Amino acid sequence: MLEIKNIQKSFGESKILKGVDIKIDKGDVVVILGPSGSGKTTLLRCINFLEKADEGLAVFDGIDINLKTASKRQIHSIRQKTAFVFQNYNLFNNKTALENVTEGLIVGRKMPKEEANELGKKALNKVGLSEKYNAYPSELSGGQQQRVGIARAVVIDPDIILFDEPTSALDPELVGEVLTVMKNIAKEGTTMLVVTHEMSFAKDVANRVIFMDEGIVIEEGSPKDIFVHPKEERTRKFLKRVLPEDFTYYI
Amino acid sequence: MSEGLDYKFLIDTFFVALSGVPIALAITIVALMVALPLGFILALSRINRFLVLHRFAQIYVSFVRGTPIIVQIFIVYSSIPLLLDSIVTKYNFEMNVYDVNPIWYAFIVFSFNTTAILIEVFRSALNTVSKGQLEAAQSVGLTNVQAFRRIIIPQTLVVALPNICTVTVNLIKATSLGYALSLQEITLRAKVAANVGYNYVEAYIDIFLVYLILCSLVEYIFKLYEKRLIKYKAVNA
Numbered sequence: 001m002l003e004i005k006n007i008q009k010s011f012g013e014s015k016i017l018k019g020v021d022i023k024i025d026k027g028d029v030v031v032i033l034g035p036s037g038s039g040k041t042t043l044l045r046c047i048n049f050l051e052k053a054d055e056g057l058a059v060f061d062g063i064d065i066n067l068k069t070a071s072k073r074q075i076h077s078i079r080q081k082t083a084f085v086f087q088n089y090n091l092f093n094n095k096t097a098l099e100n101v102t103e104g105l106i107v108g109r110k111m112p113k114e115e116a117n118e119l120g121k122k123a124l125n126k127v128g129l130s131e132k133y134n135a136y137p138s139e140l141s142g143g144q145q146q147r148v149g150i151a152r153a154v155v156i157d158p159d160i161i162l163f164d165e166p167t168s169a170l171d172p173e174l175v176g177e178v179l180t181v182m183k184n185i186a187k188e189g190t191t192m193l194v195v196t197h198e199m200s201f202a203k204d205v206a207n208r209v210i211f212m213d214e215g216i217v218i219e220e221g222s223p224k225d226i227f228v229h230p231k232e233e234r235t236r237k238f239l240k241r242v243l244p245e246d247f248t249y250y251i
Numbered sequence: 252m253s254e255g256l257d258y259k260f261l262i263d264t265f266f267v268a269l270s271g272v273p274i275a276l277a278i279t280i281v282a283l284m285v286a287l288p289l290g291f292i293l294a295l296s297r298i299n300r301f302l303v304l305h306r307f308a309q310i311y312v313s314f315v316r317g318t319p320i321i322v323q324i325f326i327v328y329s330s331i332p333l334l335l336d337s338i339v340t341k342y343n344f345e346m347n348v349y350d351v352n353p354i355w356y357a358f359i360v361f362s363f364n365t366t367a368i369l370i371e372v373f374r375s376a377l378n379t380v381s382k383g384q385l386e387a388a389q390s391v392g393l394t395n396v397q398a399f400r401r402i403i404i405p406q407t408l409v410v411a412l413p414n415i416c417t418v419t420v421n422l423i424k425a426t427s428l429g430y431a432l433s434l435q436e437i438t439l440r441a442k443v444a445a446n447v448g449y450n451y452v453e454a455y456i457d458i459f460l461v462y463l464i465l466c467s468l469v470e471y472i473f474k475l476y477e478k479r480l481i482k483y484k485a486v487n488a
């Protein structure tokens with residue numbers, strides 16, 4: 001459904017992405033692992049045109065879009081098909097939870113307001129915020145804000161949702177509620193590309209895991225391949241560093 | 252002076268001073284209408300490092316902020332007629348450049364001046380609204396213009412509003428310098444009235460009162476407006 005070919009990106013002198021290829025099928029939950037600074041955020045941002053790639057191709061349902069030279073229309077069409085969940089939530093602070101969720105529908109897609117509100121409420125219910133339609137972001141906990149962020153992504157019914165470390169800005173006790181929501185939407189068949197350090201999520205929810213380091217894909221496979229039989233030395237070293245002592249892989 | 256204040260003159264002149272308010276307000280409103288959008292755009296250029304504009308805004312701000320308004324008034328008042336004169340003679344327009352209403356010079360000086368101040372006000376306000384919100388807006392399919400209109404500008408305004416209020420009040424007060432342009436504003440009208448019988452103390456008290464009332468009123472209006480805008484911040488505050 002989505003294929004990314006040969007993404008390259010430099011900031012000044014330093015090359016951050018050195019030719020990354022990723023293929024995602026409908027319904028896939030793909031987790032990207034990798035040490036900090038390896039270019040994971042940059043990769044997601046290039047896919048959503050928040051950053052302009054120096055090189056690369058996105059093939060969306062068989063349609064080629066050049067990531068470097070895409071026109072405004074093409075960028076708009078990719079953004080209609082993708083949604084982004086940010087590490088820092090990035091909610092609109094001057095809008096209520098419901099308005100945050102419906103903004104893209106009403107303004108971006110010209111949907112009538114009643115219809116958008118209907119969908120927006122459904123999305124907020126799905127993430128467990130049926131009591132918080134009219135709350136402003138400043139009135140919500142971090143976990144609640146990120147769930148609004150997820151509802152805002154889900155509501156536009158995108159072909160794929162990109163998650164950039166959705167839980168790493170949260171207090172530990174709030175991580176669980178967000179991961180639960182993510183699991184639920186994964187179960188519904190949502191296609192997801194997730195950068196995370198939550199190994200349990202990768203193990204339990206992902207059907208593919210990609211390990212990235214220094215701007216390239218080092219290794220990819222099923223969670224079992226990566227966690228139990230990593231082929232590459234770099235992958236083994238990384239996992240040894242990040243996996244908890246008691247992490248075990250059940251089939 | 253030994254006879255005390257001339258109360259009749261005090262009251263009459265109060266209304267004379269008051270009759271200068273429309274001119275002071277006209278200058279204030281025109282300056283704000285020019286400076287608010289222009290200051291915002293130039294502030295954006297300073298943040299986005301849009302190179303040419305950014306340099307220009309930087310130099311412009313330092314020139315305007317580094318010189319007294321009264322000097323800026325003298326420069327505009329003395330140089331623009333010369334400039335106009337040369338244009339008029341070159342193209343044979345029917346126009347006497349020395350008949351131009353001095354309020355135009357006031358519009359120019361105060362617009363320039365306020366723009367420079369508002370660039371800085373908007374720049375710091377824009378910095379408080381995270382770039383992430385702009386990106387989030389783009390990622391749900393808003394165009395840049397829509398994102399600015401609906402997300403960024405409303406928040407920037409709330410942050411900038413107290414400063415815009417200060418700028419407006421300072422601007423109203425600064426219009427008293429219009430007397431240097433022989434503008435019939437508050438200060439000049441009262442002073443002219445005082446020239447007849449040397450009732451300067453009364454005239455100055457009147458001027459004082461008129462500005463005080465005007466500025467308090469403006470501050471009050473801003474406070475009301477701020478309350479309306481700020482509802483989403485209630486919990487933060």
Ligand SMILES: Nc1ncnc2c1ncn2[C@@H]1O[C@H](COP(=O)(O)OP(=O)(O)O)[C@@H](O)[C@H]1O
Nearest residue numbers: 011012016034035036037038039040041042043
């Ligand atoms: N806008 C930017 N300008 C300059 N350098 C950047 C920018 N964004 C990211 N980088 C650099 O790119 C590298 C990879 O960053 P990132 O993609 O955020 O990695 P990750 O998400 O894997 O931690 C880092 O060294 C970071 O400093």
Ligand SMILES: [Mg+2]
Nearest residue numbers: 040041042165
């Ligand atoms: Mg990152």
